[in-house]
Amino acid sequence: MKKLRNYDSAPGCSMEAALHILGGKWKGVILFHLFKDGTLRFSELQRHLVSINQRLLTKQLRELEEDGLVIRHVYPVVPPKVEYSLSDEGKELQHLIMELSLWGRKWLERRGMKTAIDEDLDALKEMFAKTEALDELGE
Incomplete structure (x- = not known):
């Protein structure tokens, strides 16, 4: 079946x-x-x-x-x-996934929490900005 x-x-x-x-x-x-x-x-x-x-x-x-x-x-x-x-098709989700990651980080910070692995929020934002810039060039 x-x-x-x-x-x-x-x-x-x-x-x-x-x-x-x-x-x-x-x-x-x-x-x-x-x-x-x-x-x-x-x-x-x-x-x-x-x-x-x-x-x-x-x-x-x-x-x-x-x-x-x-x-x-x-x-x-x-x-x-x-x-x-x-x-x-998977790459089309990059904007959504990066936004969710940044939102999750901010949610944790507002509650005074951290992830188990120390993530660099600035590096995440920078990576997200680069992907947005590449998306704009492709359109």
Whole structure:
């Protein structure tokens, strides 16, 4: 029996479709690291996401690949080498993901909280500004 996924039936609205694709605790974080760091191997992604287990990371990556946001490139070598990068469709989410990251940082700061890994807010803002400038050049 085929598993129902990725809208074998019509979504109720466009927001439901977007949240269905990006739903899951780790998908946004995976996309964020692919934006921030570029192409990453599985083990590199796993190092960035310290509290995710291998099985769940694999599942989330497969779903992102199935939805057309991530490209999985397998190299025919021993031991196996697999790299993940953003597809053109995945790159369209960069503005949204960066805005969410900045909003999350401000939310934490207003409550006097920090992330487990010390992030440089200025570097995030700078990266976001560069992507906005590139987007404007492309239009």
